[in-house]
Amino acid sequence: MDTRPLAPPQAPAAPVHNSMRFEGSAGEYFKIWIVNIALTIVTLGIFSAWAKVRSRRYFYGNTYIGTHAFDYHAAPIRILIGRAIASAFLLAYFSTAAIAPRFIGFWYLLFLAALPWLIKSSLRFAARNTSYRNVRFDFHGTYWGACKAFILWQMLATITLFLALPFAHRARDYYNINNHSFGQIAFKAVIPVGKLYKIYLAGLALMFGALIVAALPYGLLTGVRAQGALWSLTVGLSSLVAIVAVLGVPTFIAAKTFNLALNKTSLGDNYRFESELSPGRLTWIVLSNALLTIATLGLLHPWARVRRARYMAGCISVIGQADADAFQSMPMPAGNAIGEEVASFFDIDFGL
Amino acid sequence: MPLSGFYFPPGSARQTEAILHLTDDGEYLEVRDGGGAILARAPRPQILVTSRLGGLRRKLEFPDGALFETADNDGVDALVKDHSGALARLERSWRLAAMSLLAIAACTVLFILYGVPAIAAWLAEETPPSVARAMTDHTLKVMDTQLLGPTALPSARQQQVRNRFETIAGWEDRGAGRYTLLLRNAPHVGPNAFALPDGRIVVTDQLVLMAKSDAELDGVLAHEMAHVNHAHGLRSVYQASLVPAAIAFVTGDASQFAQMTVILPAILLQSAYSRKFEQQADDDAAALQRRHGEDPAALAGFLERMELKTCGKAGCAPSWLGSHPATAARAARLRRAPAP
Numbered sequence: 001m002d003t004r005p006l007a008p009p010q011a012p013a014a015p016v017h018n019s020m021r022f023e024g025s026a027g028e029y030f031k032i033w034i035v036n037i038a039l040t041i042v043t044l045g046i047f048s049a050w051a052k053v054r055s056r057r058y059f060y061g062n063t064y065i066g067t068h069a070f071d072y073h074a075a076p077i078r079i080l081i082g083r084a085i086a087s088a089f090l091l092a093y094f095s096t097a098a099i100a101p102r103f104i105g106f107w108y109l110l111f112l113a114a115l116p117w118l119i120k121s122s123l124r125f126a127a128r129n130t131s132y133r134n135v136r137f138d139f140h141g142t143y144w145g146a147c148k149a150f151i152l153w154q155m156l157a158t159i160t161l162f163l164a165l166p167f168a169h170r171a172r173d174y175y176n177i178n179n180h181s182f183g184q185i186a187f188k189a190v191i192p193v194g195k196l197y198k199i200y201l202a203g204l205a206l207m208f209g210a211l212i213v214a215a216l217p218y219g220l221l222t223g224v225r226a227q228g229a230l231w232s233l234t235v236g237l238s239s240l241v242a243i244v245a246v247l248g249v250p251t252f253i254a255a256k257t258f259n260l261a262l263n264k265t266s267l268g269d270n271y272r273f274e275s276e277l278s279p280g281r282l283t284w285i286v287l288s289n290a291l292l293t294i295a296t297l298g299l300l301h302p303w304a305r306v307r308r309a310r311y312m313a314g315c316i317s318v319i320g321q322a323d324a325d326a327f328q329s330m331p332m333p334a335g336n337a338i339g340e341e342v343a344s345f346f347d348i349d350f351g352l
Numbered sequence: 353m354p355l356s357g358f359y360f361p362p363g364s365a366r367q368t369e370a371i372l373h374l375t376d377d378g379e380y381l382e383v384r385d386g387g388g389a390i391l392a393r394a395p396r397p398q399i400l401v402t403s404r405l406g407g408l409r410r411k412l413e414f415p416d417g418a419l420f421e422t423a424d425n426d427g428v429d430a431l432v433k434d435h436s437g438a439l440a441r442l443e444r445s446w447r448l449a450a451m452s453l454l455a456i457a458a459c460t461v462l463f464i465l466y467g468v469p470a471i472a473a474w475l476a477e478e479t480p481p482s483v484a485r486a487m488t489d490h491t492l493k494v495m496d497t498q499l500l501g502p503t504a505l506p507s508a509r510q511q512q513v514r515n516r517f518e519t520i521a522g523w524e525d526r527g528a529g530r531y532t533l534l535l536r537n538a539p540h541v542g543p544n545a546f547a548l549p550d551g552r553i554v555v556t557d558q559l560v561l562m563a564k565s566d567a568e569l570d571g572v573l574a575h576e577m578a579h580v581n582h583a584h585g586l587r588s589v590y591q592a593s594l595v596p597a598a599i600a601f602v603t604g605d606a607s608q609f610a611q612m613t614v615i616l617p618a619i620l621l622q623s624a625y626s627r628k629f630e631q632q633a634d635d636d637a638a639a640l641q642r643r644h645g646e647d648p649a650a651l652a653g654f655l656e657r658m659e660l661k662t663c664g665k666a667g668c669a670p671s672w673l674g675s676h677p678a679t680a681a682r683a684a685r686l687r688r689a690p691a692p
Contacts (some may be wrong), residue, residue: 030405030449031444031448034456035443036443038452038456041459054405057405061405062406062408098490099486099487100486107578126645134419135364183365243376288597
């Protein structure tokens with residue numbers, strides 16, 4: 001066991017570069033995953049909340065910075081309650097759709113009104129149940145803050161025909177990052193919106209470029225009345241380019257904006273972050289993971305998750321004095337699991 | 353046997369190398385630093401110990417918020433004797449993983465073959481008639497605005513069809529009141545007939561025009577009434593939602609990705625279930641016709657003419673994709689239908 005203290009006593013002021021590492025293994029996680037699914041089936045779904053906590057704990061607990069890993073503390077019973085409530089809402093929604101479709105709009109309104117609350121409480125639940133070196137994270141965002149960042153800014157971006165999209169993106173990042181704290185020390189991001197514009201424009205250019213390349217052969221070849229093998233090959237290649245572009249460009253934007261946000265984030269006065277996700281590599285991992293998971297009927301799902309976690313962790317570093325001893329946290333309630341469960345059930349994405 | 357690890361004071365990230373040991377009376381757990389000074393001490397039952405999971409370090413949380421962390425998993429198990437070790441042992445064994453995999457596969461197959469149809473049938477049984485009526489109203493309204501128009505058949509022909517409908521309905525055990533006939537002109541749908549959840553049966557003008565004899569039309573009507581008798585409409589609705597719902601419940605994930613990966617198998621399954629329903633409806637119709645002295649072969653001939661018209665000589669899509677069994681197989685089965 002490694003028992004070296006994290007703090008080198010001789011150089012308290014020198015900034016230290018600590019890469020995140022993921023140390024879990026696909027084989028170990030596969031066994032945990034499959035046994036937990038079997039238990040979930042045997043218990044008619046009840047165990048699923050425990051399975052979820054164990055899987056999260058495995059991933060948090062194997063993500064290291066320096067000599068210590070993160071920890072996940074959520075109580076499964078709260079997740080189970082949240083999941084039951086989410087299922088009840090889903091059932092009510094589908095019943096309405098089947099019996100009285102005229103009133104379906106009511107559910108959309110309710111969902112829209114609840115959305116900021118779902119986002120707020122799920123971020124808070126996740127933060128308060130995460131710790132590093134005995135110090136918990138916290139989240140201070142409000143309902144109104146989520147309303148502005150996720151709904152009003154998004155509406156503005158839509159009205160301006162997506163000209164304001166980078167502003168909306170920044171509002172989401174700010175809500176997410178600047179409301180988080182580690183113990184009592186706050187995270188702070190200052191993101192130049194010009195750089196976000198550059199990323200979105202590059203994404204747009206990539207998309208156009210790819211679609212032109214994909215469409216080009218049609219223009220060139222239809223003139224000479226192409227047919228047979230050459231034509232099939234061309235159609236195949238064009239479709240491949242188009243598919244990779246449609247799936248890859250959003251990943252490109254996500255990776256680039258993630259890097260930007262993290263590189264502009266600091267924790268207190270002494271720590272900052274670095275992220276160097278490669279858009280090409282991330283796209284490759286996401287695409288090949290999805291294909292292999294489907295092709296193996298889900299058997300490779302654990303391997304795919306571990307592979308992605310290992311790559312993501314390896315791209316992120318913390319820079320600052322290695323001495324993390326100064327961090328303190330206050331005891332606090334664990335937050336609300338209902339929001340998180342409902343949110344993850346309906347697949348709401350928070351960007352990070 | 354003392355365990356070595358790290359000690360963190362309450363709510364603090366400041367770590368100290370420390371050892372944990374059980375006091376001589378076996379009542380307390382103590383954390384001491386290298387010099388032997390006591391850092392934390394509490395009765396054993398009051399200390400929260402994280403459950404064992406893979407190779408993760410164990411954490412012992414003292415009542416005041418102090419934390420002791422160690423990689424010595426076996427040592428902790430020996431000290432605290434909690435139950436979490438059992439689950440971790442299950443999760444460590446490759447043999448058990450393989451058995452779980454087989455059990456999951458078996459459960460999935462059984463659920464698909466027997467569970468889904470049984471649950472759907474039960475739900476259909478329990479569905480109040482008012483709900484079935486509301487669903488039918490909605491479906492019919494959508495179809496009437498998009499696909500169906502009022503019937504354009506001459507009123508004499510309409511009356512003939514209605515008479516046949518009343519006759520067949522009278523043959524059914526459950527009484528004629530269960531079924532309602534709706535005639536619709538549907539140039540875009542072509543010759544077709546379908547049963548809706550509450551017992552209304554839509555027959556298109558195009559189908560009526562294709563029928564060459566009463567026996568053919570009777571076969572179609574009896575087939576649709578069988579769908580009503582078995583509540584096939586409601587059961588399909590429930591079957592279609594049960595598989596995704598089960599996956600969402602087991603994985604806690606109703607996300608688009610999860611749906612993407614199940615959508616193709618779900619469609620194939622749905623067609624398989626639907627083919628079963630069609631076969632049952634054919635069998636019932638054939639039996640009903642035979643009981644009343646009609647030949648089910650008429651329906652067989654009618655189905656063959658319909659396929660020729662809609663799909664040409666090459667025939668329709670392969671049967672494992674379609675919602676109906678292959679026409680040739682259906683026709684052969686109808687002709688083989690046993691006499692009462």
